Amino acid sequence: MKIAVTGGSGFIGSHVVDQLVAAGHDVLVLDGRRPDYAPHVAHRSVDVVDVDAMTAALRGVDIVYHLAGASDVDKALNDPLGTVRLNVQGTASVAEAARRNNVRRVIFASTVWVYGATVGDSPLGETAPVSLADAGHIYTSTKLAGEMVLHSFAELYDLRFTILRYGIPYGPRMRDALVIAKFVQKALAGQRLTIAGDGLQVRNFVYVEDLARAHVLALDDAAQNEVLALDGAVPVTIREIAETVIELVGTPVAIERVPARPGDYAGRVISTERAAEVLGWHATTPFREGVRQYLDWYTDQRNAEAEQAS
Numbered sequence: 630m631k632i633a634v635t636g637g638s639g640f641i642g643s644h645v646v647d648q649l650v651a652a653g654h655d656v657l658v659l660d661g662r663r664p665d666y667a668p669h670v671a672h673r674s675v676d677v678v679d680v681d682a683m684t685a686a687l688r689g690v691d692i693v694y695h696l697a698g699a700s701d702v703d704k705a706l707n708d709p710l711g712t713v714r715l716n717v718q719g720t721a722s723v724a725e726a727a728r729r730n731n732v733r734r735v736i737f738a739s740t741v742w743v744y745g746a747t748v749g750d751s752p753l754g755e756t757a758p759v760s761l762a763d764a765g766h767i768y769t770s771t772k773l774a775g776e777m778v779l780h781s782f783a784e785l786y787d788l789r790f791t792i793l794r795y796g797i798p799y800g801p802r803m804r805d806a807l808v809i810a811k812f813v814q815k816a817l818a819g820q821r822l823t824i825a826g827d828g829l830q831v832r833n834f835v836y837v838e839d840l841a842r843a844h845v846l847a848l849d850d851a852a853q854n855e856v857l858a859l860d861g862a863v864p865v866t867i868r869e870i871a872e873t874v875i876e877l878v879g880t881p882v883a884i885e886r887v888p889a890r891p892g893d894y895a896g897r898v899i900s901t902e903r904a905a906e907v908l909g910w911h912a913t914t915p916f917r918e919g920v921r922q923y924l925d926w927y928t929d930q931r932n933a934e935a936e937q938a939s
């Protein structure tokens with residue numbers, strides 16, 4: 630199949646591209662930057678908000694994965710308009726370009742942060758009602774808006790979608806600013822680890838290769854017009870992350886507490902049963918193993934950079 634991946638040069642997109650290529654698909658990365666990790670993969674530098682450029686880029690494409698989006702919630706907090714432009718207008722632009730090209734489906738990167746705006750008892754399913762007054766973070770409201778745009782395009786123009794609500798992903802190639810990466814890098818440097826709030830916030834981190842596997846499974850027609858939560862299997866507290874990292878790195882560094890960030894996702898208990906039913910998907914990588922994979926990747930990178938510099 631001919632598959633386009635917006636944001637295919639980014640952290641999650643790069644793993645999705647790797648697995649689509651491994652599954653034998655003809656992959657085109659649509660991203661403002663080149664996919665350095667996979668120079669052999671076709672790439673087109675496109676701004677997803679530019680609907681004419683997107684329309685040209687999606688010619689002949691069967692399926693588009695739309696991952697280009699604001700991913701750093703702290704940057705989103707400081708740039709609400711830019712976040713709306715990229716996450717809402719960008720998603721509408723991809724949907725419109727897909728409609729013009731009769732693309733079979735748009736598979737969209739949403740987030741479990743949207744559950745922060747839902748009401749209902751835990752574990753929350755994909756049909757948990759949204760409370761607009763609880764939109765909270767601009768990142769959350771723009772991802773919810775992106776989901777709504779896709780629902781509208783399905784209803785009005787029969788453009789099919791799959792909405793994937795990612796848990797908090799981690800693993801090789803993640804941004805240095807993500808909490809697990811920060812902890813690993815600080816622990817390796819012998820610096821203390823800082824925790825926002827009491828450190829007891831629960832997250833179901835999902836290993837990025839598990840997440841990417843779900844994207845390939847989502848090509849099945851069974852995933853058409855489905856909303857699926859892809860969360861990690863086991864809840865982990867921020868404090869447990871710090872302790873796991875300290876143990877794996879093997880350096881006894883201190884843990885320090887700082888005030889919580891405004892609008893931070895408080896963590897909800899989310900059901901992944903629908904993804905199991907529709908895709909046969911479960912996150913299978915144990916947290917400690919995923920952190921170890923990241924640590925190995927990070928130290929290999931650092932050693933390669935040091936070798937190049939010498």
Ligand SMILES: NC(=O)c1ccc[n+]([C@@H]2O[C@H](COP(=O)([O-])OP(=O)(O)OC[C@H]3O[C@@H](n4cnc5c(N)ncnc54)[C@H](O)[C@@H]3O)[C@@H](O)[C@H]2O)c1
Pocket residue numbers: 635636637638639640641642659660661662675676677678695696697698699700701715719738739740741795796797798
């Ligand atoms: N990382 C997370 O914690 C997380 C969690 C849930 C959902 N998501 C969502 O998953 C998606 C991918 O996240 P990620 O962590 O891989 O992000 P990332 O920042 O690593 O990658 C995003 C990619 O999109 C590209 N991009 C940004 N704006 C663009 C534009 N206007 N046109 C074309 N390309 C553009 C960037 O160059 C980058 O390669 C995002 O939509 C994000 O909101 C991320």
